[in-house]
Amino acid sequence: MTTVYIDVAVPVPLRQIFTYTFDTSLPAGVRVSVPFGKRHLVGVVVGQHSTVTDTARLKAISKVLDSEPVLNEVSLSLCRWLWQYYHHAPGEVLHTALPVKLRKGESAQRSTQAWYQVSAKGAQFSTDELARAPRQKLCLEQLQNAPETASHLKSRFSAAILKALEERGLIEPFTQIQSSNPQAWLNSMQISEKPRPDAEQAVAIAAINQRAGQFAPFLLEGVTGSGKTEVYLQAIETTLSAGRQVLILVPEIGLTPQTVSRFEQRFGIEVAVLHSQITDTTRVAIWQQAREGELGIIIGTRSAIFTPLKYPGMLIVDEEHDESFKQQDGLRYHARDLAVMRARKENIPLVLGSATPSLETLNNALGKRYQHLQLTQRAAGAAATMQHLLDVRDQPMRFGLAEGTLALMRQHLSKGNQVLVFVNRRGYAPALLCHHCGYTETCQRCERPYTVHRLHQRLQCHHCASTRPMPHTCQSCGAKDLVTAGVGTEQLEQGLSQLFPDAAQVRIDSDSVRGKDKLQTILNKINHQQYQLLIGTQILSKGHHFPHVTLVVVLDCDGALFSADFRAPEKLAQLVTQLAGRAGRASKPGEMWLQTHNPGHPLLQDLVNNGYAHFARHALLERKMAQLPPYSAQVVIRAEAIDAALAWRFLSQAQSALATDTLELIGPMPGLIEKRQGRFRFMLVLQSARRQQLHEHLRLALPHLSALPDASKVRWSCDVDPTDFS
Ligand code: ADP
Ligand code: ZN
Numbered sequence: 001m002t003t004v005y006i007d008v009a010v011p012v013p014l015r016q017i018f019t020y021t022f023d024t025s026l027p028a029g030v031r032v033s034v035p036f037g038k039r040h041l042v043g044v045v046v047g048q049h050s051t052v053t054d055t056a057r058l059k060a061i062s063k064v065l066d067s068e069p070v071l072n073e074v075s076l077s078l079c080r081w082l083w084q085y086y087h088h089a090p091g092e093v094l095h096t097a098l099p100v101k102l103r104k105g106e107s108a109q110r111s112t113q114a115w116y117q118v119s120a121k122g123a124q125f126s127t128d129e130l131a132r133a134p135r136q137k138l139c140l141e142q143l144q145n146a147p148e149t150a151s152h153l154k155s156r157f158s159a160a161i162l163k164a165l166e167e168r169g170l171i172e173p174f175t176q177i178q179s180s181n182p183q184a185w186l187n188s189m190q191i192s193e194k195p196r197p198d199a200e201q202a203v204a205i206a207a208i209n210q211r212a213g214q215f216a217p218f219l220l221e222g223v224t225g226s227g228k229t230e231v232y233l234q235a236i237e238t239t240l241s242a243g244r245q246v247l248i249l250v251p252e253i254g255l256t257p258q259t260v261s262r263f264e265q266r267f268g269i270e271v272a273v274l275h276s277q278i279t280d281t282t283r284v285a286i287w288q289q290a291r292e293g294e295l296g297i298i299i300g301t302r303s304a305i306f307t308p309l310k311y312p313g314m315l316i317v318d319e320e321h322d323e324s325f326k327q328q329d330g331l332r333y334h335a336r337d338l339a340v341m342r343a344r345k346e347n348i349p350l351v352l353g354s355a356t357p358s359l360e361t362l363n364n365a366l367g368k369r370y371q372h373l374q375l376t377q378r379a380a381g382a383a384a385t386m387q388h389l390l391d392v393r394d395q396p397m398r399f400g401l402a403e404g405t406l407a408l409m410r411q412h413l414s415k416g417n418q419v420l421v422f423v424n425r426r427g428y429a430p431a432l433l434c435h436h437c438g439y440t441e442t443c444q445r446c447e448r449p450y451t452v453h454r455l456h457q458r459l460q461c462h463h464c465a466s467t468r469p470m471p472h473t474c475q476s477c478g479a480k481d482l483v484t485a486g487v488g489t490e491q492l493e494q495g496l497s498q499l500f501p502d503a504a505q506v507r508i509d510s511d512s513v514r515g516k517d518k519l520q521t522i523l524n525k526i527n528h529q530q531y532q533l534l535i536g537t538q539i540l541s542k543g544h545h546f547p548h549v550t551l552v553v554v555l556d557c558d559g560a561l562f563s564a565d566f567r568a569p570e571k572l573a574q575l576v577t578q579l580a581g582r583a584g585r586a587s588k589p590g591e592m593w594l595q596t597h598n599p600g601h602p603l604l605q606d607l608v609n610n611g612y613a614h615f616a617r618h619a620l621l622e623r624k625m626a627q628l629p630p631y632s633a634q635v636v637i638r639a640e641a642i643d644a645a646l647a648w649r650f651l652s653q654a655q656s657a658l659a660t661d662t663l664e665l666i667g668p669m670p671g672l673i674e675k676r677q678g679r680f681r682f683m684l685v686l687q688s689a690r691r692q693q694l695h696e697h698l699r700l701a702l703p704h705l706s707a708l709p710d711a712s713k714v715r716w717s718c719d720v721d722p723t724d725f726s
Helices: 073-085 090-097 120-124 134-145 150-154 159-167 199-210 228-241 257-267 280-291 302-306 335-346 359-366 403-414 489-499 518-527 568-582 602-625 644-658 691-706
Strands: 004-009 018-022 031-036 039-049 112-118 171-177 216-222 245-249 272-274 297-300 312-318 349-354 371-375 386-391 418-422 431-434 451-453 458-460 467-469 482-485 505-508 533-536 549-554 591-596 633-641 664-676 679-688 715-720
Touching: 004 031, 004 090, 018 031, 039 073, 039 090, 073 090, 073 335, 090 302, 112 134, 112 150, 120 134, 134 150, 134 159, 134 171, 150 159, 159 171, 199 216, 199 228, 199 371, 216 228, 216 335, 216 359, 228 245, 228 257, 228 312, 228 349, 228 371, 245 302, 245 335, 257 297, 272 280, 297 302, 302 335, 312 335, 335 349, 359 371, 359 602, 386 602, 403 418, 403 549, 403 591, 418 568, 431 451, 489 505, 489 533, 505 518, 549 568, 568 591, 568 602, 591 602, 633 644, 633 664, 633 691, 644 664, 644 679, 644 691, 679 691, 691 715
Parallel strands: 216 349, 216 371, 245 297, 245 312, 272 297, 312 349, 386 591, 418 533, 418 549, 505 533, 549 591
Antiparallel strands: 004 018, 004 039, 031 039, 112 171, 431 482, 451 458, 458 467, 633 679, 633 715, 664 679
């Protein structure tokens, strides 16, 4: 018997593949149980060879878990790309690509279903003999007719009845693997009535359809309501009709029942939905059905990008600029970038849609690497919202609102319209201070002021979520004169109910919409005009349309102008534009007012006067001059520790290890949030105009970083193409 040397990706945080021995070949993509230290772990085979230089310490694979690969060629090569590009541990990458149940080593077979049927004896049995047990009689009669699933049967007959029949040998349980039904939608699909595309939509649909079966990335840029979803729908129709599957990624918050039902209604087929609330059992079932080519449309959030497709046809990333596509811990991948890679490997079109494309994607479109499709007209039902700046300098303010703003609100409310007030903070106020000595109540672990939550009489740290009761005296001087600073949603809600007692109002933030369907209920009430005043955070800017809103007020947009995060202006512009897009309709055009202390700021001027598209092209020029992404590539090495000096020392050692002429190293410096959960946080930014060179250099240097004396004493990580510097 010859020994085969099998390469296994083992789920440990080490950037290496491990070799094990086995007595036969194993195909890549098969899961195996392997000894690792004192444990047994579920790994995935990624390769094999017939000789190795040093066999002395190799262990044997203990068990093979699959008869055929759970990951196909494309999935495996995407994983390989992920661990190379993100410099991440291969075993952790493969685990990310698998549903939780498969990571744990459970069977990858389609689940079996329990059934009941009559036995040979039961088939002959005269049910009249059961006259005194009418429920048993009924049950047996039904099974004599045809077998039934246990779940269906149990919904009508008690366990005691089934048991009695089984003990008399009249019925028996059996199990059956759910059979697969590839391209099931082809028989059941029914296209409902659809609008005629306008000229721009027709061009976009034709462009996408023309490239079926080829790698072709598209940027579909169009303001909210311009008919992007309609373009998706018509391109999907062509794809489904050709027997090909479509995978759609959406931001977590944009995945509403309406979104899903719009797809289901158009095609008359069930749409599979994947998001963070889905159970592991459902997740693995969808994974299997998608892999066997049964599902035509799969729609999901970030990690849905790993769903295998037997008949891949098209990928869509809706709201491609959304930050939720980037994972911020563990394997810090960007699902949009992975989608580009996947479309390339699967040879299919990829549509990136947004009203406010990220500068990265826009740059690719302007540079002709992506085909640029534009929808400039709003489709039926909506009009553009006019944007204005409201100078609040020297203005008396009430609850964060200037008199001018209040006057506008009165005007719109008196006409029976709705007003939306956007504020970036939830809670009552972002700080509690002593009016006497100025002491600020601060979270010790994060060194940040606590947010005041008046309703629950508590202070909460928005960085680590720790809470404590609201104090009544100053901890420092004992004075009883505690005052709040700044304005959050809760305070705004209270203030507005004083100022506008006749307007029914609703607050929409992550505190108020907790719980299933709560947001949905609120949104329905809003659209039925049961509320006049809407107060909320980011949640309001995504995925919902408010046809009765004619005034949008943004409380404060100055923070973003002076942020240390170079993406802050881009994020602000996206937020403002998305918010504006949510309001109004043709017969009720909306207006938007941004309160600012910097009305002359060129960025704000550009945004309100020329719109996002103009702003974004201008912002790209600025990025180019500053040599910032997308004109350079970045990697952040982060380190955190309870001892600040330790984290800093590790990064300065890393800096020496990484130093080279071709690379710009910035730092070590504190993260934008310097301390979180008791740990001090520092970062070292690596930047280079040549991505390949940066990656190659990093690949060679990382083993040295791992070997640094302090490496094991700090928590450190490597973030490729970082989007968040907090
Ligand atoms: P987006 O995805 O860009 O926000 P939608 O596709 O949702 O835009 O379109 C906005 C509204 O306009 C929807 O109600 C949609 O049904 C309608 N619509 C889209 N395209 C057309 C069209 N060609 N003719 C008529 N109505 C359209
Ligand atoms: Zn804290």
